[in-house]
Amino acid sequence: MTTFLQQTFNGLSISAVYILVGVGLTLVFGVSRIMNYAHGQFLILGTFVGYALVSAGAPWWLALLIAPLAVGALGVVLYRTMFQRLASDHLATFILTVGLGIVIQQLIVKIWSPEQRQIASPLTDSVEVGGVIFTDARLLMLGICIPVVAGLIWMLGHSDVGRRMRATAENPHMASLVGVDAVRTTSVAFLIGSALAGLAGVLLGILFPFTAFGGNAFLIKGLAVALAGGIGNVTGAVVVGLTLGLVETYGSAYGVGPEWQDGYAFVLLIAILAWRPQGVFRGTVEV
């Protein structure tokens, strides 16, 4: 039982990363119809910006604020300068954003290093309750992910900017007719979605060692979470992200060997889309 609870806790902290990545992808796509395949490199960029800040002497909590903002700003700039032109051409978007991902990855290698790094943080302690070990870094992950995602869902449902995003997602033309600035609204979606990737990146960097090359694994899992949850549906991404993290952890502990761990995301996505091609939940930005 203790092992099971330990696996659950560890699984939930992995779920948190998948949720942050998947929610960012699904939000951006829902509002803009642009799938950002550089999203995984955005995450790694967040990790390295956080690493650079902490290495330069900044406290870890400052890195947690600045790295997401930097990545979010990059998302907005790339949207306004490049992605905007190719909206809704899936192949062109794929090629452009994968290309950008490669450029970002190689720049990270040039600026920092192709070697493995880790963000030094004081969060190395742990709390033990009834035999289950709660490490600080994993608690931090959950402690940040839960309010951030809850806040995002509240914002989409109840705030003005959230309503504008849902309106643009539903019908950009109609939304602009009633006075919603589609470009500005989409920029906000890119800011939030990319910042979530940056946030996931810093949190991961505090928890695990990392290299410049880990981004695509998170991209592919984020894609699986976004699509299986019903693309554009934030709640769907949360549910599938939660499931995927737990399934992976339980699967490694009780199922086939850990070398198959990456396969659950693919099997989950293929099975769900074979069953319901539109994903588990209805599309467009929903909460």
Added chain:
Amino acid sequence: MGRRRRVYVAVNIALALVVLVAVPTWPPHLIGSANTTLLSVASLAAIWAIVAVGTGMFVNLSGLPTLAQGGLWGVGAYASGITIIHLDIGFWPSLLFAAAIPALLALPIALVALRTTGVAFLVVTIAFTEFIVLLITNLSITEGPRGLQAAEPPGSIGPLEFESLSSQYYLYLVFLALAIALYAAVARSRFGARLRAIRDRERLARSLGINVLVHQLIAFELSATVVGVAGALLLLQQQVVTPELFGSLQFIGIYLAIVLGGLTVLGGPALGAWIVLFLPLWIGSDDPNMSLLIYGVLLVAAMLVLPRGLLGALKGWTAGAAEPAPAAEPGPGGGDVALPPPVERTAQPLGDVLLEATSVKRWFGANRALDGIDISVRTGEIRGVIGPNGSGKTTLLNCVSGFLATTDGAITYRGEPLQGRRPDSIARLGLVRTFQEPEAFGSFTARESCELIVASARSREAVNEQLPEGADAVLASCGLSAAADLPVTELSYGQLRLLGVAMALSCRPYLLLLDEPAAGLTPTDAVALRDVLLNARAAGVTLVVIDHDMSFLLPICDSVTVLDGGTKLAEGEPDAIARDPAVIAAYLGESFAKRRAGMLAGEKG
């Protein structure tokens, strides 16, 4: 294709051939790197070109960007290697496995992936490729991440030997030529034309009897076979293959080749493959990170600067120079439409019941779009369907034509139930519909559109022999002869509407369902349309026509069904319907009744 353009293409092909065949004689200093030989890069480029052609063929003709071809390429390589090692067969027999096993695996992949479109199709093909890579990495028969080694030169065929690297290079070129020939044959075939029609406007293709899944599946299988064979060639050239070569994001290199050369041009993907592999060498970089960076920048630049690729851009320029724009200008108000002689409306004896709907219901959650409709249409009839917006007219048409499933009730056509049949299968029974918005296949001319449907309909059993056969006859009957060779994007609104009817008539149907065919037409076009419909009826076509234009609809109808709020409000002869107080209250309005009374008084006086 103009003559100048044909000469231009022929010269380019000849030049390319000379350059390619001469590769083994090129001096080595033509490329900057000492570590790689020119021949091995050229060989790899030829193999990449085969993959790019095989993938580009599917992507261009179906409009669906796929990454499953990455994994299937790997399956081909491993199928060849494993059969060479474990079955102890030579290269040539292993080629059969390299073609067959990816094709076999492509079947379930396509059946799942083709349920989705757009970005979901792309992502689910990523998942399949990643899963294949994971299997290759973890299974023991594939030798894991270290890779599979098989150095087995192909046995000689007659006097041809394949021991030397240059002879193997020519072998790759032969396969590349075969792949391009296959692409050309598919693109120019009727099958390829139907695929493009599906790509341009899927639901229109369905409504005209084209089975979407079968066409896309066959194209996917062909593509899988080509990349599978290229996998075997890759193993032959590299002598060892590793799983990560075939990852979905590694496949971006192939896409870079496809878009650099130009997706829509036959030779584009092949040219792109050469550029992608030679460019880093010419730039003189041995650093793999540097060449990756170059790729990244190229991908971004290609999409922003040359979205149609090099050959696509060249094609645009030469075509623009060689072929003047069509001189025919559509006249104002569709005045160029040559009207056939009008047919007088004659009282014809009606035949048996052709279409029967019994208490048909279609609910969308709490919204009861159709709430128990009975309708019965007899052979030879023109039935009008009218009613306020939201009364269920189009929903009824969608249910009959198979585009929507019914919640309850039965629909029979010629006494046979239609439930469970797909739209294309219903269309092949001779029951064809048109759409409320004018739809057309964007990359076709008017004549090509009709020819495509005429050719598809030829093999069907249920064709109305009384209707004229052949695209020209159909176009003439719809007054579109003068516009036959215009791209559909240049047709006027009225001509597009008439083309919609012409394409439906190309199926030679028994029953034609028309959704607001006169909406937005000028009076001249509306007269032309009326004559087309009356001519069709004279040729034995039964018609069900939804419209809001009473002056168009009522004179041609034998009877009218009025819908309101998902139920049938009234049914009867046009004159009786126009006087029915309930219909006037719900739909026609008092002013219509007064106007009509005035019109009738005027006729009598």
